[in-house]
Amino acid sequence: MASLEDRVSKPENDQTGGDATASTGTKATAPISTSGATSSWADEASPADTNSKTATVETNSEKDTSSLANAQLDGGATAALNGSSGLYDSTYEVDVQLSDLQKQSGNPLASxxxxxxxxxxxxxxxxxxxxxxxxxxxxxEKALPLLLANPPQNMIGQSQSGTGKTAAFILNILTRLDFSSGMINQPQALILAPSRELARQILGVCQIMGEYLDGLKVEAAIPVEREQRGKQIVGQVVVGTPGTTMDLIRRRLLNATHIKVLVLDEADNMLDQQGLGDQCIRVKQLLPRNIQVVLFSATFPDRVVGFASKFAPNANTITLRHEELTVDGIKQLYLDCPTEEDKYTSLVRLYGMMTIGSSIIFVRTKKTALEIEQRMNHEGHAVACLTSDYEGSNRDVIIDSFRSGQSKVLIATNVLSRGIDVQTVSLVVNYDLPDDGKGHADPQTYLHRIGRTGRFGRVGVAIAMVCGPQSYRLVKEISEYFAVEMTSLPYNDWDQIEEIVKKVVKSSRAGANFTKATVGQSSDTSM
Structure with a gap:
């Protein structure tokens, strides 16, 4: 990384920005500036902060039937939502701390x-x-015996994308539901997610896993259109965003009396962000005191661990070692752009490679996302944009169109950086690298962003677009944090860039397995 060392020595004014990724819209049935630490991911945005837009994208319900040979389906988005159909079963070992079992001498870890x-x-x-x-x-293997044990025990679970976290906590919920006549219309489990997109995805997984349970009802607690407001929630399983869920409970549209399981997906983000963290605490305070609390995420920064332990006291914990956080199978590259205009021009030149599969362009602010969308569409490049400024129903249309393959290139803020599983995504572009609002890199957000590709053992490409000393500093901090080497793309040789990117993307579409890829080296694939 000698070139990075040279670049980061030059001073540059830090740029800060925020993106309140509000979730607004309808109930489910079946960023360019970096968001800093002071930004809120609260799922309710004030009218002054949001401008409703109308999406013109149409959806269809096509299923992608492609899958890896002998693959398992993870609890990501499921095939019906065009999610990844292969389960990447990491060979990494996990550290397990059992607060209760370890107190009992001679009691081994059950798996x-x-x-x-x-x-x-x-x-x-x-x-x-x-x-x-x-x-x-x-x-x-490690989590289910603990989750299903009686009396129920709290859990904090960390594992990489594509290892079955969603399926694990849904399975626990389904086993604890009471379908007796007095409980058939009573909410009994609550799953909270940071965005409406992830909440809708989890809802779909729960419906499919519980398809054979007579009487199962799964409902969404996400903002709804005006004509749907005031409807009582009667599903035994409720999947929602914190702000809307809190509002529904307070308005007595969601009876929390019989809820016995609370799950926070992407828990580190839910507890770390000021808006969502406060809302999650308030929601928990409105629930019975003896509920089982389950926290799952791919990352748990040190600053969140203590808070998570208080939120889920005496929890059994399953964690990954730090060096095992990076995503296997993702070729991590960066492109040196002399000026900001060159940065945009390079993005346009990448467009042809983006449409080989599906691609997500992550930016820092809603304003820049809209500017790029309008400019690229004006120049004849078909791209869609997803930010919190869109009404919820339009956001649903946009993400469903992206899932179905109608839209190939999606420009998004951090609203789409976590948990979303779309099988065809083979390229992620970090047009703006994520920072913490104080001029330093945000490795966790970077990891979640690039984790939208290379899912469940496939290969993928992540390109960071850098311009100036500050963005080089961020690249260097991220590469050092994960102990990986990012390969520099030759800015003036687009034939070589195209060869590098297309080679990996085509391998991904062919369903190649990537075994412990080393970033910066040639892509060794197993067909």
């Missing part, structure tokens, strides 16, 4: 090698098999 060992109801097993799980992943 399982098949779902049948869990004693699950036949209708739940059918749902698991429908999702093409043949055996538990490593995170599920």
């Amino acid at each position: 399982i090698k098949s779902f049948e060992e869990l004693g699950l109801a036949e209708n739940i097993l059918k749902g698991i098999y429908q999702m093409r799980f043949t055996k538990p992943s490593k995170i599920q």
Whole structure:
């Protein structure tokens, strides 16, 4: 990284910006400046901060039937939502701390090698098999016996994307539901996510896993259109965003009396961001005191660990070692752009490579996202844009169109950086690198962003566009944090850039498995 060392020695004024990624819109049925630490991901935005826009994208319900040979389906988005159809079962070891079991001398850590060992109801097993799980992943081997134990115990779980976290906490919920006559219309489990897009995705997974459970109802607690307001929530499982969920409980449209499981997906973000963190605390205060609290995420920064332990006291914890956080199979590159205009020009030149599969361009602010969308569309390049400024129903249309493949290139703020699983995404462009609002890199957000590609063992490409000493400093900090080497692309040789990018992207579309790829080296794939 000698070139980075040279670049970061030059001073540059830090630029800060924010993007309140509000989630607004309808109930589900089935950024360019970096957001800093002071930005809120609260799911409710004030009218003064949002401008409703109308999306013109149409959706369809096509299913992508492609899958890896003998692959399992992770609890990502499921095939019906064009999610990744392969489960990447990491070979990494996990550190497990068992607050209760470790106090009992001679009590070994329980783990399982098949779902049948869990004693699950036949209708739940059918749902698991429908999702093409043949055996538990490593995170599920460790987590499920603990999650399903009685009396219920809290859990804090960390594992990489594509290792079955979503399926694990949904399976726990389904086993704890009471379908007796007095409980059939009572909410009994609550799942909170940082965005409406992720909430809708989780809802779809829960519906598919619970398809064979007679009487199962799964509802969304996300902002709805005016004509739908005031409707009572009667689903046994509720998936929502914190602000809307809190509002529904307070307005007595969601009866929290019988809720026994609370799950926070992308928990580090939920607890770290000021707006969402406060809302999650308030929601928990409105729930029964003896609920089971489950926190799952791919990353848990040190600053969040203490808070998470207080939110889920006496929790069993499953964590990854620091060096195992980076995403396998993602070729991480950076492109040196002399000026800001060269940066945009380079993005346009990358467009042809973006449409080989599907691509996401991450930017810092809503304003710049809209500017790039309008400029590229005006120049004849078909791109879509997704930020919190769009009404919720229009956001649903946009993301569904992207899932179906109608839209190939999506410009997005951090609203789409976490948890979203779209199988066809083979290229992620960090037009703006994420920072912490204080001029330093935000490695966790970077990891979640690039994790939208290379999912479940596939290969993918992540390109960071840099311009000036500050962005080079961010690249250097990220590469040092994850102990990876980012390869520099030759700015003046677009034939070589195209060859490098297309080689990896085409390997991804062919369904190649990537085994412990070393960033900066040639892509060794196993066909």
